[in-house]
Amino acid sequence: MQKNLNRNRSGFSLIELVIVVVIIGIIGAIAIPRMSRGTTGAADSALVSDLATLRNAIDLYAAEHSGTFPTKALFADQMTKLTKADGSVDDNTGKAGGFIYGPYLRKVPALPVGTNKGEAGITDTLGTAGFGWSYKQATGEIQANLNALETDESGKAYKDF
Secondary structure: OOOOOOOOOOOOOHHHHHHHHHHHHHHHHHHHHHHHHHHHHHHHHHHHHHHHHHHHHHHHHHHHOOOOOOOOOOHHHHHHOOEOOOOOEOOOOHHHHOOOEOOOOOOOOOOOOOOOOOOOOEEOOOOOOOOOEEEEOOOOEEEEOOOOOOEOOOOOEHHHO
């Protein structure tokens, strides 16, 4: 009896497996850096969006309150609750108590980037730790509460967004 030298083989050879691993490695080397940059870009986009939302809310507040901007001390309440024309915040009487303006935001968003990431508080001094936003009551200007050294990938300071 003669053995069949042309046996049917199943499976992959070692060379085929090495080629597949090399191809996966090349794809990973290209894709992983691109994906990691995506999270930074998403945070930058979130900052732009949050600033636009805050600025629009401040402008609407000023339009309904005879050009007066929200106060720094009551900023969160004046943005998220009903107010009167004088800026006083709802004392649970609602519209029946004369609180007919607002709310302008559901909540003040947390800063999505930088050393103060996750903070939603308001300060009037840029660079103060523990606050997300720097707000100038006199002008209604709001910006990310970060120093000039904290920048996006293109080198633009977050505080200048």
